[in-house]
Amino acid sequence: DTGVSQDPRHKITKRGQNVTFRCDPISEHNRLYWYRQTLGQGPEFLTYFQNEAQLEKSRLLSDRFSAERPKGSFSTLEIQRTEQGDSAMYLCASSLGGQVETQYFGPGTRLLVL
């Protein structure tokens, strides 16, 4: 399967703990995106990378959130000092870029902060 993969699929943590999620994009895709989805809402943009460069961050991405894509391949999203409001589905997507692009999503990581 050459689709977008995410790990872990589920994560339960206690408030105040740090968590890290990983995303492996489709191999030839140079753009990688992180979104967050809460119940009853559509996915909301968090940040995106073109190769290893982080080009845009949403105001939703507080100082406790950091994302990296060190070699332009996989990406990690870390949340420090988790809060109950961080509970959500974290989605990763990748695309080839260009003027008109289609983003392909991974299965997501569901985070529950107790």
Place this chain on the structure above:
Amino acid sequence: DQQVKQNSPSLSVQEGRISILNCDYTNSMFDYFLWYKKYPAEGPTFLISISSIKDKNEDGRFTVFLNKSAKHLSLHIVPSQPGDSAVYFCAASTGTASKLTFGTGTRLQVTL
């Protein structure tokens, strides 16, 4: 500010009939629109897209219509099948910004 709106939270259609899902947007800079389908506990799956230079795009049972003057698009599924039961999201982007702005989704149930 909800720039992409799906005003129908749910829709029920009989198998074999047409399903019509609607989406409205407010940002006139949007020039690329996509529909995604989502099953529970899975990521969104791309269905079909349309560029603002077109007013219609077809792919098998799926057709998307775009009315730029009304800032409205719709997804038609004909004929509807039970496997189409899922949440459908409309999304939009601009040519110079890659992020997608999503609506809140419409849950489609196709009944036998």
